[in-house]
Amino acid sequence: MSLRLLFALSALAVAPLALAAPAELAVTVKGTKGEPVADAVVSLIPLDGAAIPPPVTAGEIAQQDQEFSTFVTVVQAGAKIVFPNRDKVQHHVYSLSKAKKFELPLYNPGQAESIVFETAGLVTLGCNIHDWMLAYIVVVPTPWFAKTNALGLATVAAPAGRYRLELWHPRLAGSVTQELTLAEADATKREFTLTLKPDRRIRRAGVTKSGGY
Incomplete structure (x- = not known):
């Protein structure tokens, strides 16, 4: 077999890997009244031993x-x-x-x-x-994470494989977990409805004319 043919076969073998597109996970998070939930954190923890x-x-x-x-x-x-x-x-x-x-x-x-x-x-x-x-x-x-925007939407691009999805929000009691498989060059969608606790944040005191204290 000639060297030219060997190089051609090697290029064909590598080409699919070079062109492979990452998998994509699109997440929608809503409240119990259908309202979008911002600031929900979505992370993907690999389950198949993938290098991080x-x-x-x-x-x-x-x-x-x-x-x-x-x-x-x-x-x-x-x-x-x-x-x-x-x-x-x-x-x-x-x-x-x-x-x-x-x-x-x-x-x-x-x-x-x-x-x-x-x-x-x-x-x-x-x-x-x-x-x-x-x-x-x-x-x-993990490097594969995202945070929902004001519309309650987040997108995570990650290599194909098996993952544990973890969903967290500051007003959620605990977290939500789910196992899923992402396929190469494919888009996976997940939608979550969260029951959120009341917002207990301390309201800001008035700012003085000097700019605070």
Whole structure:
């Protein structure tokens, strides 16, 4: 067999792999009255021993207008999140969560410290100065995740295979799990209706003329 023929056969064998499109999961999340649910986290945990690549992007949660810029943030375990203070006042960002305990005490305007989140789990953020400030970081052991938008929609692209889907929301008691198989170059759809607890967030105090305290 000639070398030219060998190269041609090798190219044919590799071509399907190069052209293979990832599978896609489209998720719709609604409440019991049919209303769209935003900020629901969808993650896919591989069940067939697939290799999980390391995190490649960092997240950001700013303190701005005496609020956290993002109510729910999702990152892969091992990822870094930067916490810039874009206010004109100090903050004291902290977490007492088992997945990550830390604090950024008397955090001055213009500072931008970063924290690495090594362990999968839920991290609840607060501010010791501004009690109404609340945010969540969902640290997942997979790079295949998404968060629903204002329409309750999320899309996850992942390699074909078997997965455990995990669905979390800050007002959901626990989480929802489901096993599924994603086929190559195929679109899979799932719809969930959640019974959510009332929103118990502390309402923000009035801002003083000096811009806060």
